Amino acid sequence: MATVFRELALEAGDKIMEIYDADDFEVRAKSDDSPVTAADEAADALISAGIRAAFPNVLLVTEEQADTHGESASNFIIVDPLDGTKEFIKRRGDFTVNIAYVENGIPVRGVVYAPAKGRMFYTGADGQTVEEVGPFDRKKQGLTKPIRVKTPDNASLVVVASKSHRDQATDDYISKYQTTDMTGAGSSLKFCLVAAGEADLYPRLGRTMEWDTAAGHAVLNGAGGAVVRFDDHSPLTYGKPIYENPFFIAYAPGVELKSA
Incomplete structure (x- = not known):
């Protein structure tokens, strides 16, 4: 699962960056007045096709397909093909591709890829999180480093x-x-x-x-x-x-x- 999520996130990121780097792109408003671009839709189509091919028996919920929002299951895959559309529109770079697997209410696998920042984080098969260091190759995992929260200092x-x-x-x-x-x-x-x-x-x-x-x-x-x-x-x-x-x-x- 982690391998599929990683490959699809990278592929979607490439498509998003093609549109991001263009001279201009169209911005429309959805029914809830939130913005949507061709990048959201292209990334969603790509990820959805890949997820449904790899995991045909798992419910897929994705932001850009409203008909999935009324479905439910104990275990499901949930996708935001372009999280941070406002950041994308403002060309600030802080946008991500999000793909996760939820098991009995808990997100147990996930990938977050920020293509404009060149940062990618995901959970491996063992449930541990790593950050992969670019440049990225869709078909070959690059150098990864385990990451861990730090011990906080409540005075600072x-x-x-x-x-x-x-x-x-x-x-x-x-x-x-x-x-x-x-x-x-x-x-x-x-x-x-x-x-x-x-x-x-x-x-x-x-x-x-x-x-x-x-x-x-x-x-x-x-x-x-x-x-x-x-x-x-x-x-x-x-x-x-x-x-x-x-x-x-x-x-x-x-x-x-x-x-x-």
Whole structure:
């Protein structure tokens, strides 16, 4: 599964970058007013075909196919072919390809590929997370390095937050912590920064869907991190109605979580 996810993420990333590097591309609004581009649609078509060919008996849920949002199963694959479309449109580079496998509510396999950043993170067959070092070859795995969350210093935390969805409520919550650095990142890269020990805490006080978070959540799980609900600090699970998440906190164990 990890091999298929990796190859499809790289192939989708190549297609996305073709459009990203073009002089111009069309941006349209979906029914919920969120933006969509040809890159979202091309990457979705490519990944969906590959997933359905490799895993015909596993439910596929993908952001760009609304008819999949009403389906459910204990185990499923969930895809965001281009997470961070706003970052893509602004040509800021913080966008990712997300593919994850959820088993009984828990994301156990995932790949997050940021083609414009040249960074790729995924969980291996053993459930452990690695970062592959480019340049990337779709058919041959390159050099990988295991990644692990760091041991946090609660007197000097590094916090990562959304670039496009930052609000006063998020800032107010972050102010409850003693921080030494604040960094902004788009898409599911925020989970990966915590997983790689480059940040300690990522709170999200805003609407997200499971396809936005499942792959990053799997990457963080495989690096020793955790994701909990914001309201009661219970584990964030998957397969919820319409695949919508509550507010959540992703963190390295050892962070003394503050209440709302």
